[in-house]
Amino acid sequence: MDITLQRNLFIAFFRSGILGYGGGPSTIPLVHKEVVERFGWMNDQEFADVLALGNALPGPIATKMAGYIGYKVGGWVGLINSLIATVLPTVLLMVGLIGLLSSFRESRVVAGMTAAVAPVVGVMLFVLTMQFLKQSKKGIGLAVTIVLSIMSLAAYQLLGIHPAIVIGILIVYGLAVRPRREKEGAAS
DSSP: OOHHHHHHHHHHHHHHHHHOTTSHHHHHHHHHIIIIIISOSSOHHHHHHHHHHHHHSSSOHHHHHHHHHHHHHHHHHHHHHHHHHHHHHHHHHHHHHHHHHHHTTTOHHHHHHHHHHHHHHHHHHHHHHHHHHHHHHHHHOHHHHHHHHHHHHIIIIISOOOHHHHHHHHHHHHHHHHHHHHHHHHHO
8 A cells, every 4th residue: 555645535525525615516626726737647538537426326426526536546445535625624524614604694694605716616517517518529529529528518407408418418328439440440
């Protein structure tokens, strides 16, 4: 067991958990920053695959990503370590701050702090979306990326199809198209 690796896993997921105000979606860009950019445990494509799979499965995205990445990087110890690091900030903050925040719930300062954080989370998610679009454009091309994005948005927003179903359909599409492209590339 590599102690430095386990320490880094704990730091990466604890940092993401403690700074990810607003729940799972707000932690995704933070996990990306740690896992892909800071520690280099995955590349953008691998991270996108983990995110897609995590979104297709039930339960909180942060813990699913922590468990998978922790296991991939550090085995069973890494899985447990990453899960603890992801959940611990929430538990500590809930126990330590719930009484304080509930007593000041009507305060304009607390409401202002909450409102001020929302745009930051939106910007972080937008930046991550742009990175995924660039990665997708490299892999399947601009036209297909635009078409799949519009179709996904329409399915989710206009038709009310659950995101997991949309992701599942796109995974099936990717599995069907990729082998065909690989065969075409091998034939030429």
